Amino acid sequence: MRRVVRCWRKLTLRPWRRDLPPKPGAGVALRRARLLAVEQAGRGHQGCGTGEGARKLRWQWAPKTRSKLRRWSKVEKLVNANDQDWLRLRDRVCVITGASSGIGRETAIQFATVGATVVAIDRDGNGCSQTTEEVRKLGGATLALECDVTDADSVSAAAGRALADFGRCDMLINNAGILQPGRLETLSLADWNTLLQINLTGYFLCSQAFGRDMLARGSGVLVHIASIAAGQPQGMSGAYSASKAGVAMLSRQLAFEWGPRGIRSNTISPGLIRTPLSESFYQAPGVKERREAIVPLRAIGRPLDIANVVVFLASFRAGYITGQDIVVDGGLSQTLMSYVPRPGYD
Numbered sequence: 001m002r003r004v005v006r007c008w009r010k011l012t013l014r015p016w017r018r019d020l021p022p023k024p025g026a027g028v029a030l031r032r033a034r035l036l037a038v039e040q041a042g043r044g045h046q047g048c049g050t051g052e053g054a055r056k057l058r059w060q061w062a063p064k065t066r067s068k069l070r071r072w073s074k075v076e077k078l079v080n081a082n083d084q085d086w087l088r089l090r091d092r093v094c095v096i097t098g099a100s101s102g103i104g105r106e107t108a109i110q111f112a113t114v115g116a117t118v119v120a121i122d123r124d125g126n127g128c129s130q131t132t133e134e135v136r137k138l139g140g141a142t143l144a145l146e147c148d149v150t151d152a153d154s155v156s157a158a159a160g161r162a163l164a165d166f167g168r169c170d171m172l173i174n175n176a177g178i179l180q181p182g183r184l185e186t187l188s189l190a191d192w193n194t195l196l197q198i199n200l201t202g203y204f205l206c207s208q209a210f211g212r213d214m215l216a217r218g219s220g221v222l223v224h225i226a227s228i229a230a231g232q233p234q235g236m237s238g239a240y241s242a243s244k245a246g247v248a249m250l251s252r253q254l255a256f257e258w259g260p261r262g263i264r265s266n267t268i269s270p271g272l273i274r275t276p277l278s279e280s281f282y283q284a285p286g287v288k289e290r291r292e293a294i295v296p297l298r299a300i301g302r303p304l305d306i307a308n309v310v311v312f313l314a315s316f317r318a319g320y321i322t323g324q325d326i327v328v329d330g331g332l333s334q335t336l337m338s339y340v341p342r343p344g345y346d
């Protein structure tokens with residue numbers, strides 16, 4: 001009970017929450033305090049809950065008798081039964097890069113929908129502010145930060161500001177990316193470097209800058225947006241595919257190195273998603289229909305299809321998943337054998 005009260009105090013006194021609307025009824029606050037207590041015990045944790053901090057707490061608070069164990073599992077059930085915070089993302093601080101547009105903006109909105117605090121980062125400052133406007137309409141605390149993910153100083157300044165305003169970074173969604181056409185035989189070094197700096201180095205810089213706080217607290221989640229292009233070569237996109245393959249390995253490496261310190265890292269590989277990045281393709285007559293025809297689910301993906309998976313992977317519900325890639329492509333990547341002529345089997 002002392003722990004519940006301590007957590008409750010912590011919740012009510014946290015300085016960065018002072019500007020939020022008044023707290024709901026005491027019952028809700030108590031439930032949140034209990035939730036925090038259970039999470040801190042390492043069993044309902046946002047990340048793996050295996051970091052040093054979580055381990056210490058688990059030792060300190062682990063119930064020693066069966067009856068106590070039963071009592072805690074009842075608390076967990078109580079929390080689960082009330083599924084308003086089913087994902088346990090309420091008041092978690094989520095940083096999203098490339099949040100001005102497409103998948104990043106939709107992800108910001110979905111995190112706000114489940115009560116998370118959203119830090120929207122993009123080199124397009126106006127677009128970022130529009131995203132945070134939408135988040136605010138949903139009642140969420142939010143911050144827009146203009147930042148170029150290829151510039152270490154800019155990223156470090158953004159991380160400093162986010163931590164100053166909200167005190168922590170629970171989740172980082174590495175999403176900022178570009179698509180630039182070019183055949184490998186003629187692609188300039190400058191274009192190659194630009195693409196890799198945004199699509200791969202930017203992910204590394206952000207993981208480092210925001211990961212430091214996660215490492216210090218022994219808990220955190222990284223979700224990186226890769227692409228099915230990471231494993232599928234395609235015309236005019238050699239640099240893009242190479243950058244996304246790099247993202248896939250960066251994520252696995254982070255999962256391996258930071259897993260023992262309580263941090264999970266996973267990638268999502270989208271297929272054909274209609275966003276400003278791919279919009280020019282759909283302007284050509286008949287492309288939408290032709291694309292739909294080759295996807296087993298017969299539909300082009302929406303930013304929401306990716307955002308839903310990001311939110312799940314970032315949540316406590318995916319607490320034992322790390323170092324993995326989730327392909328979200330309507331089945332497109334499963335169609336390779338359909339191109340093989342096989343008389344009698346067509």
Ligand SMILES: NC(=O)c1ccc[n+]([C@@H]2O[C@H](COP(=O)([O-])OP(=O)(O)OC[C@H]3O[C@@H](n4cnc5c(N)ncnc54)[C@H](O)[C@@H]3O)[C@@H](O)[C@H]2O)c1
Nearest residue numbers: 098100101102103122123148149176177227270273275277
């Ligand atoms: N749209 C698709 O079909 C598709 C498919 C697979 C993977 N992806 C990946 O999903 C991610 C999001 O793509 P999207 O389709 O939403 O594209 P988008 O163009 O709508 O959004 C990308 C965002 O990244 C921002 N950005 C670019 N360079 C930046 C930089 N240096 N610093 C900060 N922000 C920067 C842009 O301003 C933009 O807001 C990208 O990594 C992309 O490679 C997209």
